[in-house]
Amino acid sequence: QKEVEQDPGPLSVPEGAIVSLNCTYSNSAFQYFMWYRQYSRKGPELLMYTYSSGNKEDGRFTAQVDKSSKYISLFIRDSQPSDSATYLCASDILTGGGNKLTFGTGTQLKVEL
Amino acid sequence: EPEVTQTPSHQVTQMGQEVILRCVPISNHLYFYWYRQILGQKVEFLVSFYNNEISEKSEIFDDQFSVERPDGSNFTLKIRSTKLEDSAMYFCASSPGVYNSPLHFGNGTRLTVT
Numbered sequence: 289q290k291e292v293e294q295d296p297g298p299l300s301v302p303e304g305a306i307v308s309l310n311c312t313y314s315n316s317a318f319q320y321f322m323w324y325r326q327y328s329r330k331g332p333e334l335l336m337y338t339y340s341s342g343n344k345e346d347g348r349f350t351a352q353v354d355k356s357s358k359y360i361s362l363f364i365r366d367s368q369p370s371d372s373a374t375y376l377c378a379s380d381i382l383t384g385g386g387n388k389l390t391f392g393t394g395t396q397l398k399v400e401l
Numbered sequence: 402e403p404e405v406t407q408t409p410s411h412q413v414t415q416m417g418q419e420v421i422l423r424c425v426p427i428s429n430h431l432y433f434y435w436y437r438q439i440l441g442q443k444v445e446f447l448v449s450f451y452n453n454e455i456s457e458k459s460e461i462f463d464d465q466f467s468v469e470r471p472d473g474s475n476f477t478l479k480i481r482s483t484k485l486e487d488s489a490m491y492f493c494a495s496s497p498g499v500y501n502s503p504l505h506f507g508n509g510t511r512l513t514v515t
Contacts, residue, residue, distance in 0.1 A: 322503055331405075331492050331506035332444065339501075377445065386432045386449025386456045387496055387504050393443050 292379055294392030302316040303401055305311050311377035311392050314358065318379035318390075321353050326374045326394065333356045335375075336362070367399045403427045405507035407493050413513045414483055422478045423512045424493030433476045434494040434504060435468065437461070444492065450476065483514045 294311045300309055309323075320339055324332035336351040338344045342349045352361040360377050374394040380387050406425045414420050426433050435447040448470055467479045476495075480487055489512050490505040494504040 324506075327510075329511075331407075331508040334503050334505060337503045378444075382499065383457070386447045386451055387499060387502070387505065388432065388449060388457055388459075389436075389444075390446070391444040 291390045292377060292392040294377055294395055296393050296395060297372060297397055298396040300398045300400060303326055303367060303369060303399055305367050307367050307371070309362040309375050309395050309397070311360040312358055313360065313379050315379070315390070316358070317381045319382050320380040321351070321360050322378045322389070323339055323351055324376040332376055366370060369399050369401055373382070373400045405493055405495055405505055406434045407507035407510050410508070411513070413515065416485060416514055417482050420483055422481050422512070423464050424476045424507060425474050426476055426493065426495030427477040427505060428474070430495035430497050432496045432499065433470070434501070435443060435478045436492045436494060436506070438492065439489040472483065485514050488512055488514045
């Protein structure tokens with residue numbers, strides 16, 4: 289069973305739309321949840337991270353974690369063409385030996401003019 | 402904003418050759434990592450490094466791999482005898498700590514083994 293699952297897309301939306309990106313995870317030990325954005329041939333760029341269930345907002349981005357259903361979401365408001373990228377969710381158990389992130393496959397997003 | 406830098410951006414090598422991938426982590430960070438991404442697949446953890454020693458490694462990180470922090474700024478990944486299946490993007494990352502310390506990634510080195 290895959291530990292972190294993500295719909296690969298591609299997801300295509302018009303400029304200005306609200307985008308919802310989702311992940312599910314199977315490991316109850318995951319405590320730490322992150323969203324990264326990856327442009328083609330670039331490294332993952334941190335967008336948001338959170339430890340707790342609930343919502344965390346940063347500008348146009350809102351991360352939502354529901355530990356009871358093992359569900360992670362990222363919402364992007366007023367989407368822009370520059371948001372076109374692959375979005376990766378990642379989780380970590382936090383053993384103290386460093387951050388051993390488990391990534392999803394990534395969802396490819398295209399925001400069209 | 403400080404960033405993780407990796408060199409080279411692209412490395413081509415023949416099967417069986419040794420390669421060294423180099424990284425300069427963010428200067429005040431204490432934890433260093435290597436991850437890899439085979440084309441079309443997930444980003445995968447290879448190894449974490451803290452206080453001049455490996456703190457955790459994955460099953461992928463076998464005896465062919467080694468890491469080193471030769472001086473106060475560089476962090477390297479060595480693959481002793483490359484295989485075709487080692488072809489991937491290799492990402493270096495660093496973090497200031499473990500808790501409340503998300504990883505910052507470099508732009509990667511694309512390794513092609515022929």
